[in-house]
Amino acid sequence: MGLDLLDTVWRTAAPRPGAPDLTGVVSRRHRLADAARVADAATVADAARRKTPPRKAPGADFVEALAHGLALLECWKGHEVWLSNSELSDRCGLTRTTVSRLTSVLVDQGYLAREGRRGRVRLTASTLALGFGSAFSVLPADAAQAELESLARELDVYAALSIRRVDRVQILENVASPFHPDAVRMDVGGLLPLCRSASGLAALSAMPEREAVPLVTQLKMRYGERWDPLHRQLVRTRQEYMRKGYCTSVAALSPVVGAVAMPMIPIGGHDMFVLACGMSAREFFPERVERDIAPLMALAAQKLTAAMAA
CATH class of the missing domain: 3.30.450.40 (GAF domain)
Known part of the structure; x- marks a missing residue:
């Protein structure tokens, strides 16, 4: 046609x-589709094994908390929606305590949405x-x-x-x-x-x-x-x-x-x-x-x- x-x-x-x-x-x-899920699962598993890539040495004006927050937002890959604090900790190399504090702040500021009171989080608009x-x-x-x-x-x-x-x-x-x-x-x-x-x-x-x-x-x-x-x-x-x-x-x-x-x-x-x-x-x-x-x-x-x- x-x-x-x-x-x-x-x-x-x-x-x-x-x-x-x-x-x-x-x-x-x-x-x-099932095939897409299988491919994504392999991508997610591979991403979970990797830590955040090395960054250049910080300068005098480096703000560590901001860097950690941005690293956290980079953890979402492929078709993922919800991630737990444990998964975020594994991916960005931060302790679970640090991740918990960061996600709480980002939820309060509207940059993450939480599933239930202490559930997984996702990115927002x-x-x-x-x-x-x-x-x-x-x-x-x-x-x-x-x-x-x-x-x-x-x-x-x-x-x-x-x-x-x-x-x-x-x-x-x-x-x-x-x-x-x-x-x-x-x-x-x-x-x-x-x-x-x-x-x-x-x-x-x-x-x-x-x-x-x-x-x-x-x-x-x-x-x-x-x-x-x-x-x-x-x-x-x-x-x-x-x-x-x-x-x-x-x-x-x-x-x-x-x-x-x-x-x-x-x-x-x-x-x-x-x-x-x-x-x-x-x-x-x-x-x-x-x-x-x-x-x-x-x-x-x-x-x-x-x-x-x-």
């Missing part, structure tokens, strides 16, 4: 003006904001966290906020349902493929023709013989986005994932954000999406858009 149909889809219609029809908004639970300040200068990290937590709690879903990075979407923050805390397998900073995930398809569908068509050409070359089914999915989701303002996807990234995603573009901005929530494909029912998820998702989108404009 060539690009003619895709060109036609982009040129002959456009999303409805005004607020999108959110009768289906965002639903998804991320799970890694505030940590990612240190490296991606442009994204969070548009959308404050605390606003994103609050809205995702509300969605995850009220809807019993996995909720995520991503930003488009050329031919990927990158997770800025994610929150698991408190009733299914082990459902999340994607880490903050993780990358999702543009045409094989609900968030990526939503971002691609919302692009103007001048950006979308050259990018789709590149994707076609990358995927080769695997492109035709991806192209058909893209055409379908683009048409769905034009009608409703969101994209749905079942088994695009994983056979057990059903998802819906909605792009958000700040007024006068260039970054494209994607709001998403998810669940098992077995629990993905259009009736529930329309009755329960859509109203709360619409409210969250309005709040996030307002935060972008503030």
Whole structure:
């Protein structure tokens, strides 16, 4: 299948003006494929055996506590989400007592989130904001966290906020349902493929023709013989986005994932954000999406858009 149909889809219609029809908004639970887990396990085991690489001798203005804190934040590898103080101690070469003090401070400052009172910790959107300040200068990290937590709690879903990075979407923050805390397998900073995930398809569908068509050409070359089914999915989701303002996807990234995603573009901005929530494909029912998820998702989108404009 060539690009003619895709060109036609982009040129002959456009999303409805005004607020999108959110009768289906965002639903998804991320799970890694078994092969990916095996590969990641080997990477994690190798990382655990290594200590922090030697650094240059510190100067007179060296602040040891700051260096230790930064070393701690460098411990996350691959697709990891939660790490214990014991694992952090092994990786950064600090004592468990020092690690415990550091994690407590970083949790208090919002750079780490804790699982329970004394449980494992993970990176947060505030940590990612240190490296991606442009994204969070548009959308404050605390606003994103609050809205995702509300969605995850009220809807019993996995909720995520991503930003488009050329031919990927990158997770800025994610929150698991408190009733299914082990459902999340994607880490903050993780990358999702543009045409094989609900968030990526939503971002691609919302692009103007001048950006979308050259990018789709590149994707076609990358995927080769695997492109035709991806192209058909893209055409379908683009048409769905034009009608409703969101994209749905079942088994695009994983056979057990059903998802819906909605792009958000700040007024006068260039970054494209994607709001998403998810669940098992077995629990993905259009009736529930329309009755329960859509109203709360619409409210969250309005709040996030307002935060972008503030």
